Amino acid sequence: xxxxxxxxxxxxxxxxxxxxxxxxxxxxxxxxxxxxxxxxxxxxxxxxxxxxxxxxxxxxxxxxxxxxxxxxxxxxxxxxxxxxxxxxxxxxxxxxxxxxxxxxxxxxxxxxxxxxxxxxxxxxxxxxxxxxxxxxxxxxxxxxxxxxxxxxxxxxxxxxxxxxxxxxxxxxxxxxxxxxxxxxxxxxxxxxxxxxxxxxxxxxxxxxxxxxxxxxxxxxxx
Numbered sequence: 112x113x114x115x116x117x118x119x120x121x122x123x124x125x126x127x128x129x130x131x132x133x134x135x136x137x138x139x140x141x142x143x144x145x146x147x148x149x150x151x152x153x154x155x156x157x158x159x160x161x162x163x164x165x166x167x168x169x170x171x172x173x174x175x176x177x178x179x180x181x182x183x184x185x186x187x188x189x190x191x192x193x194x195x196x197x198x199x200x201x202x203x204x205x206x207x208x209x210x211x212x213x214x215x216x217x218x219x220x221x222x223x224x225x226x227x228x229x230x231x232x233x234x235x236x237x238x239x240x241x242x243x244x245x246x247x248x249x250x251x252x253x254x255x256x257x258x259x260x261x262x263x264x265x266x267x268x269x270x271x272x273x274x275x276x277x278x279x280x281x282x283x284x285x286x287x288x289x290x291x292x293x294x295x296x297x298x299x300x301x302x303x304x305x306x307x308x309x310x311x312x313x314x315x316x317x318x319x320x321x322x323x324x325x326x327x328x329x330x331x332x333x
Contacts, residue, residue, distance in 0.1 A: 142172075142174045142178040142179075142181070142182065143182040143183075143192075145172040145173065145174055146168060146169075146172045146174060146178075146179060146182065146183070146189070147189075147192060147193060148172070149168055149171035149172035150163070150168050150171075150172075150189060150193060151193060151236065151237075152171065153167065153168065153171055154236035154237070154239070154240055155236040159239075159240075159243060160186075160190065160239070160240035160243050160244060161243045161244070161247070163186075165179060165186065168189075187244070187248055187250055187251055190240060190241065190244055190251060191251070191254060193237055193240070194237060194241060194254075197230075197234045197237055198258060200230055200234075201227070201230050201231070201234075202262060202265075204223070204226045204227045204229075204230045205223065205227060205262055205266075206265075207222070207223045207226055208220060208223045208266075208269075216324065217317075217320045217321040217323075217324035217325070218320070219320075220319075220320035220321070220323050220324045221313075221316045221317045221319070221320030221321070222316070222320070223320065224296060224300070224315075224316040224319045224320045224323075225312060225313060225316035225320075227296070227300055227316075228300055228303065228304070228312050228315065228316060229312075231300050231301065231304050232304055232309070232312075235304055238301060238304060238305075239305070241255060242301065242305070259293055259294065259297055260290060260293075262293055263286075263289045263290040263292075263293040263294075264286075264289070266289040266292075266293060267285050267286050267289035267290075270283075270285045270288070270289060270327055271285055273327075278328070279327055279328065280329060283327070283329075288326055288327065291326075292322075292323045292326050292327070295319075295322070296319050296322075296323060299315070299319055300315075300319070303315050
């Protein structure tokens with residue numbers, strides 16, 4: 112374990128939303144908080160984000176149109192605000208990798224991927240909405256890529272430390288490998304959440320964990 116600080120490697124983008132958008136215990140919900148919660152409910156109930164009109168969100172949240180545009184520039188900003196609430200959890204899940212001894216083999220990596228699958232499945236409504244939006248909204252697509260590459264940078268820092276200690280081959284292109292492994296795992300987990308069976312979670316995690324471990328360390332321990 113290298114004690115790498117994960118702060119600053121999550122989803123660092125900000126949406127035009129009031130800083131107290133999430134209600135605190137004992138306080139009435141703000142208009143922004145009601146909008147976020149209403150959107151989350153609708154998406155969790157199966158609504159497609161692309162087909163969800165602002166009017167439907169306003170009706171569910173019981174707020175005015177002017178209140179919506181006071182806090183959110185548009186639906187894209189609303190989606191970013193929703194995503195920010197889950198990005199720290201996703202980043203923390205991936206950071207589990209640094210709590211294990213990597214020389215033991217790919218099993219700890221598989222456990223990290225399994226927890227990542229759990230987090231993605233928990234927020235499947237958001238994952239579905241982001242996946243839809245990236246197809247037609249370049250800004251959302253760029254934000255998702257930025258989040259993924261930020262985490263790849265975090266991973267590369269840890270691999271660099273292991274490289275200095277002799278655990279990783281000196282000729283490994285750390286930055287590119289971290290970027291590609293992060294991309295592949297991210298896309299594979301997203302595809303599994305959307306189209307796979309929950310019963311296969313552990314097998315999917317084992318395959319992806321093995322792939323990632325071999326990419327960095329190159330061979331199984333004797």
